Amino acid sequence: MTALAPAASGMALGTVKQRYLKLPIVLGIVTLLLAALFLFAPRDGISTFRLGDATSAIVLPEVELPTASTSWLLLVLLVLLTAWSAWDAWSYRRPALWLPIVYGVLAVFAFLVWAAADGLVPVTGLLFGAISLSVPLVFGALGGVIGERVGVVNVAIEGQLLLGAFSSALLSSITGNPFIGLLGAMLGGVLVAFVLAAFAIKYLVDQVIVGVVLNVLVTGLTGFLYGALLVPNEEQLNRPVRFTRLEIPLLSDIPIIGPVLFNQTFLVYLMYITVGVVAWALYRTRWGLRLRAVGEHPQAADTVGIKVNMSRFWNVSLAGAIAGMGGAYFTLVSVPQFTKEMTAGLGFIALAAVIFGRWDPLRAALAALLFGFATNLQNLLTALRTPIPSEFMLMLPYVVTIIAVAGFAGQIRGPAASGKPYIKG
Known part of the structure; x- marks a missing residue:
């Protein structure tokens, strides 16, 4: 016992501390970019x-801010948060969750102040549009979370949305x-998931190869059917x-967030x-426990009587039905008719939201809201x-996606058996 004590003590003394450098590096880069923007493209007004x-029951006054001074004041706050x-990183402390959230809100606000010089930002309209554009991303991300949690990488989200x-x-x-129509969208998503x-x-x-081929x-299939079936019979x-x-009474009258959250369509x-049910069921029900067990350790799940491949099959089909509901948004809410390739790659952004959200339903939904x-x-x-050049404007959602995945994917680990086929015995 005495001989082992020094070794144990040495192991304790030799514990390697970790500095969490990724967050200060990302915040520092964003702060420098904003400083360069304010310095080399100054705006006044x-x-x-x-x-x-x-339509609001409670009318709030418009807020007017001096562009230049407010932008630089907010930049100072961003520098302090970066410091x-x-x-925290220098002191080997894990960064607090509130810090990147507060930084992100202030950074977006600073950018909007700079962009809105002698202009108007409709806050309610901006948030309302963000919620609406996030609907297919949230449904697609939930389908991706369920698929990967059960061990199947759902690269075919794009195809499920489109069909x-x-x-x-x-x-x-x-x-x-x-x-x-909504039931038909769910059926379309299930068909793609069934083949996957x-x-x-x-x-x-x-x-991954199957998912790409399905997309x-x-x-091609929807493009052909659009030209051969829908175009000649467009009216029918x-x-x-x-x-x-x-509109939900009373709740829709809450200032700012009321019209955003409670004056929406049925799909919203x-x-x-759906987000609440999936988040609750994944961690609080027998179904969720079995699903996570199959995605983390299928051999152990098999030994306790869970049919691994059958569980994967039906849960991937469920994921396809949920993603298909996101596809219904395009034609039942957004656009009054179907057009070729109208999903425009949003399925891949939903897949990025799954990774950014750490394979968690609530976090993936919040990541989808960010991209929206x-x-x-x-x-x-x-x-x-x-x-800012218009070409960069078109790139903005995809740039945010790349930064989010590149900045945080290295810190997280997905389900251990995701993407790995299971062969019994």
Whole structure:
């Protein structure tokens, strides 16, 4: 015992501390970029923020801020927060969760103040648009979370969204009922997921390759059917009845967030419910425990009687149904008809939200909201006529996606058995 004591003591003394340098590096780069923007492209005037809209029960006054001085004041606060994160890293302390959140809010606010010189930022409209644009991303991300948690990489989210959009447009046009269209979108997502599961689970084909091939297949198939079926019969087959807004009394009168969260369509309310149900069921139910066990250690799950491949098959199908609901947003809410390739790669951004959200439903939904906000911000900056080139505006959502995944993916680990086929015995 006495001989082991020095060794144990030495092991304790030799523990290697870790400095969390990634956050201060990322914050430092963003701070330098904002400083360069304010220095080399200065803007002066008054930045106006409208906190309400004409339909609000409680009218809030517009907030007017001097552009230059407010921008530099906010930049000073960002420098202090960056220094705080650097001091935490130097002291071997894990960065607090509130720090990047507060920094992100202040950084976006500083950028909006600079962009809105002698212009108007409709805060409610900006947030409302961000929520709306995030709907297909949230549904797609939830489908990706369920798929990867059970051990199957769902690269085919793009195809599930696209076939869901096509199916919902077709059935809603035929029946005149958007709820039937929504069921059709779920069926379209399940069909794509069914093929993915069959090849990946039964025939052990590489899951990423199957997902990419399915995306190409669905793109070509829907493009062909659009030209051969929908275009000649546009009035009968491509005029879907869409969901209308449903205003929730009292809640919709809350200043700023009321019109944003509680004056939406049925699909948005369904998104709220789906996120909550999936997040609760994944960690609080027998189904969620079995799903996570299959994705982390399928051999152990098999020894206690869980049918691993069957569980993967049905959960991937469920993930496809959820992603298909996101596809319904395009034709039952956003656009009054189906067009070729209308999902425009959002399935891959949803997949990035899964990684950025650490394979957690709530975090993935928040990551999807971030990407939706970036997309809507692009539209606002174009309207404000900022000196940033229009080409960069189009790149903005994808730049945010790359930064998010590159900045945080290295710190996290996905489900251990994700992407790995399971062969019994």
